[in-house]
Amino acid sequence: MKLYDLEPSGNCYKVRLFAALANIDVEIVLVDFLGGEHKRPPLTDLNPWGELPILVDGDLVLRDSQAILVYLAGAYGGGAWWPSEPHLQAQVVQWLSTASNEVQNGPAAARLVDKFGYAINKADTLSRSARILPLLDAHLAQRQWLAVSRPTIADCAVFPYVALAAEGGISLTPYANILRWIDRVKALPGFLSMPGV
DSSP states (O other): OEEEEOTTOHHHHHHHHHHHHTTOOOEEEEOOTTTTGGGSTTHHHHOTTOOSOEEEETTEEEESHHHHHHHHIIIIIOTTTSOSSHHHHHHHHHHHHHIIIIIIIIIIHHHHHHHHOOOOOHHHHHHHHHHHHHHHHHHHHSOSSSSTTSOOHHHHHHHHHHHTGGGGTOOOTTOHHHHHHHHHHHTSTTOOOOTTO
């Protein structure tokens, strides 16, 4: 199984993180992002969208970090990370959607502006962050993990770009519950870090 990867990408990191936590053996294939390797064959043959990460497991090719998390958890991670009950799966999926919407367009986009110079409206990213972070903090005031009552792929999906918020000029100091959750994730057996976390 291969993961086509970019080290500074939070979306790639969430897959690496989950694989480490669930003890799933994944071969990391580093992609020359600055050289545009992801925008030409053979990578565009795997993912015509020209985005990372890409997971190849035998004949299966998947793009999108949330989809990859669901697949890895379901196929290799056991029920602890991806519950079999539909109502619990729905709780997890709510947070996968939050990761790909509110978190991606808030803290993640702010990081793209500050760290990588993307031409994104920084004020908009800060406004979106100011909405999602208090909601996330309030949610974590009532529980230790985002979904169900244990760590799941929901935590892996949301963790990277929240933990990297400072790289987008966003302080987590006002959010004590988020900071405690970050520490809990970091304390999980097999935790894998990345620069900035």
